[in-house]
Amino acid sequence: MGSTLSQLVNHQVRLASRPVGMATAENWRFGTEPVAEPADGAVLVKTLVLSLDPAMRGWLNEGKSYIPPVGIGEVMRAGGVGRVIASKNPDFAPGDVVSGLLGVQEYCQAAVGVPGGRLEKIDLKVGTPAQWLNVFGMPGMTAYFGLMDIGQPKAGETLVVSGAAGAVGQTVGQLAKIKGCRVVGIAGGAAKCDWVVKELGFDACIDYKGGSVREGLKAHCPKGIDIYFDNVGGDILDHALAKLAPKARIVICGAISQYNNTAPMQGPKNYMSLLVNRARMEGMVVFDYAARFPQAIAELAGYLKDGRMKSKEDIVDGGVAAFPQTLNKLFAGENFGKLVLRVAADD
Amino acid sequence: MGSTLSQLVNHQVRLASRPVGMATAENWRFGTEPVAEPADGAVLVKTLVLSLDPAMRGWLNEGKSYIPPVGIGEVMRAGGVGRVIASKNPDFAPGDVVSGLLGVQEYCQAAVGVPGGRLEKIDLKVGTPAQWLNVFGMPGMTAYFGLMDIGQPKAGETLVVSGAAGAVGQTVGQLAKIKGCRVVGIAGGAAKCDWVVKELGFDACIDYKGGSVREGLKAHCPKGIDIYFDNVGGDILDHALAKLAPKARIVICGAISQYNNTAPMQGPKNYMSLLVNRARMEGMVVFDYAARFPQAIAELAGYLKDGRMKSKEDIVDGGVAAFPQTLNKLFAGENFGKLVLRVAADD
Numbered sequence: 001m002g003s004t005l006s007q008l009v010n011h012q013v014r015l016a017s018r019p020v021g022m023a024t025a026e027n028w029r030f031g032t033e034p035v036a037e038p039a040d041g042a043v044l045v046k047t048l049v050l051s052l053d054p055a056m057r058g059w060l061n062e063g064k065s066y067i068p069p070v071g072i073g074e075v076m077r078a079g080g081v082g083r084v085i086a087s088k089n090p091d092f093a094p095g096d097v098v099s100g101l102l103g104v105q106e107y108c109q110a111a112v113g114v115p116g117g118r119l120e121k122i123d124l125k126v127g128t129p130a131q132w133l134n135v136f137g138m139p140g141m142t143a144y145f146g147l148m149d150i151g152q153p154k155a156g157e158t159l160v161v162s163g164a165a166g167a168v169g170q171t172v173g174q175l176a177k178i179k180g181c182r183v184v185g186i187a188g189g190a191a192k193c194d195w196v197v198k199e200l201g202f203d204a205c206i207d208y209k210g211g212s213v214r215e216g217l218k219a220h221c222p223k224g225i226d227i228y229f230d231n232v233g234g235d236i237l238d239h240a241l242a243k244l245a246p247k248a249r250i251v252i253c254g255a256i257s258q259y260n261n262t263a264p265m266q267g268p269k270n271y272m273s274l275l276v277n278r279a280r281m282e283g284m285v286v287f288d289y290a291a292r293f294p295q296a297i298a299e300l301a302g303y304l305k306d307g308r309m310k311s312k313e314d315i316v317d318g319g320v321a322a323f324p325q326t327l328n329k330l331f332a333g334e335n336f337g338k339l340v341l342r343v344a345a346d347d
Numbered sequence: 348m349g350s351t352l353s354q355l356v357n358h359q360v361r362l363a364s365r366p367v368g369m370a371t372a373e374n375w376r377f378g379t380e381p382v383a384e385p386a387d388g389a390v391l392v393k394t395l396v397l398s399l400d401p402a403m404r405g406w407l408n409e410g411k412s413y414i415p416p417v418g419i420g421e422v423m424r425a426g427g428v429g430r431v432i433a434s435k436n437p438d439f440a441p442g443d444v445v446s447g448l449l450g451v452q453e454y455c456q457a458a459v460g461v462p463g464g465r466l467e468k469i470d471l472k473v474g475t476p477a478q479w480l481n482v483f484g485m486p487g488m489t490a491y492f493g494l495m496d497i498g499q500p501k502a503g504e505t506l507v508v509s510g511a512a513g514a515v516g517q518t519v520g521q522l523a524k525i526k527g528c529r530v531v532g533i534a535g536g537a538a539k540c541d542w543v544v545k546e547l548g549f550d551a552c553i554d555y556k557g558g559s560v561r562e563g564l565k566a567h568c569p570k571g572i573d574i575y576f577d578n579v580g581g582d583i584l585d586h587a588l589a590k591l592a593p594k595a596r597i598v599i600c601g602a603i604s605q606y607n608n609t610a611p612m613q614g615p616k617n618y619m620s621l622l623v624n625r626a627r628m629e630g631m632v633v634f635d636y637a638a639r640f641p642q643a644i645a646e647l648a649g650y651l652k653d654g655r656m657k658s659k660e661d662i663v664d665g666g667v668a669a670f671p672q673t674l675n676k677l678f679a680g681e682n683f684g685k686l687v688l689r690v691a692a693d694d
Contacts, residue, residue, distance in 0.1 A: 066623045238614070252622045267585070267614025275599045275630030276413045283622030 155180025502527025
C-alpha cells in the first residue's frame, strides 16, 4: 500500500492573496505535493466531489467570523465527499465514504479528532456523493434547521425564499410546501423560475433578472410574507421587509449579493418594518445543530424516497484546477442547483 | 354646568402641512374652538399634561404604519393626562383623572368606546400626571414589555440601551439592573451620562456626543452585548451589532436618529452580525400588551415605592402654543428625561 501511495501526486489549490471584490486568478496558487501514508490516528481520503459555497467568500477575508479565515498559503477550505484509501484510525477503513472539510485538493490527510478534522461516514444508498453535499449536507441542514427552528412554519402561511433554485433555497421551499405553506421563490432567469414551479412545486417564482421583485411580491403574497428565508441580502431583503405580515420571521442565512462588495455592506433600510409588524430577523449557523443532523437527514431522505422532494446539483467537471472559475460562477448566479466540483470519479 | 362650559375656549394645535425633515412653524396651525357639552356617551376632559414622543414624527408622514397618519387639518395626536370636567358616560364622573389620546388641545371631547376614544382612569396616589406619561405610561410599558418579553434578560448578561436618559431608556436600564444585568447606557452629554450612572445606578454610560461609541462599547462590554435595546437606530445600532455576544437579542423600539431624515433610512450595515452570532433583532409595538399593563404598572410602582427605581420627567410650561418648539427639542436630544408639556395646572 505504501508503495502505491508514494506514486500519487496531490494537486492542490492554495490561497495566494486576499481578494478585493471578486477573487481573480492571482489570488490562487496551484501546487502539488507527494501523498504520504496517514499518520497515526489519521486517514487518507481521496476527494470525489467538493462543495462550492457562498460562505467561501467570507473565509477569504481577514477578520473574526464564526470560523477563522483561510490563511495565506493554506489549502483552500472546502467541504467534500471522498473515499478512504488508507487508514490508521480504527473507526475508518479503506473503502469508507466520508464527508468533511477535505479542502480543494485531490487527497486529504484527515487528522480525525482535531478541529476541522471531523469526518462523517456517509451512506451512498441514501444519496449520491453530490447529494451528500446538497440536501443531506450543509445546505440541506441549513434549510432544515433555518426553516424549522427559526422560521417555524405554520400551515397556511406564506414563505418567500431567495436563491430559490440554489442549494439551500430548493430544500427550504420544498420543505415549506410539505409543511403546508404557500411558497414563493425568487431566482434569476426564466429557466430557474420554471423549474422551481414546475418541478419543485413552488406556488410561484419571481425572476429578479427579468422583472420587478417588488411587483412580484405584491402579486404573489396578497396576505404579506410570514417567513422570508434570505440567502441574498441587498435590495431583495428590503423588498421583502416592505411586505412583511404581522409577526413575520426573517431567517438570515446569507447575503450572497454583498459578499464581493468593495463598498460597505448594504444594510436593510426597511428594517423598521420589524417594529411596525412586530417581526423578527434572526441569524443561524448550521454547525450549532450538528447533534440533530441524523434526524433531519432521515426525514429528508424519506421525502426524496417517496417523491415529495427532489434535489438538483450542478456538477462541474475539471478537477481542482477548475476551482477558481467555478467559484466565480457561483457569485454570478450561473449555477443551476447546488454547485459541485467533481474531482475524481468514484471507481 | 352648561353655562360654565360655554365660557371656555379650547386652544388647539392642528397639522397644517406635512413636514419634510424637521417640522417647522408652517407645518402647524393654531386655532380655537368653543367648548361644548359632551355628547351622549362622551366625556369632556381638561388637559393637564401632554406627552411628547419620538413616534409623533412618524404620525406626520403619509403612508401605512401601525397607526394611521394625522390628517391635514386635524388636531395633532398626543397622549395626555387630564381631568374629567363633564361626563355623559356612566363610567366617568367629573373629577376623575384619565389618560388617553387627548390631542394637542386644552379640552378634549372623548367619545369613549370609539377607536382612539379610549380613556383609562388613573390613580394619582401611584404617580404624578407626568409620571403617568412616563414610567406608568407608554414609555414605561414599552420598556417593560420590550425588555421582559423581547429582550428576555438573564442575570449576569450585559444590556446596552441607547437614549438612556430618555423616557424608555431610563426604565429599561433600571429594570435590567433589578433583573441582575450589567447595564451600559448611551446618552448625549456628560450631564445625562453622570445622572444615569450616579442616580439610576447604571454600570456605565457612553457619551455619544463626547466620545467614540465604538470604543465605549469595547471598554464597557468586555463579554459583548447580550441585549441591545435600541431607541435611536443609525450608526449606534451598527456599533452595537458589531459587539454582539452569541445568541444576542436586539429590541427595536425606535430610530429617533432617522425620523427627520430626508435621505432614505440608514439600514444597519452590520446586520450580518446576526448570522455570525446567531442573534435576533425584533420589533415591538406596545399596544399589543395592553391587557398586561396593570400587572406591569403594579410591578414598576413597587420599585418606585421601595426606592429601587426613579423616574425623571422634563416638564415644559407654556401650554399648547409651546408644542412645536418642544417637539423639536425632543429630536435635538435636548430633553433630559421624559419630555412633557404642561397645559394646565391641576386645580
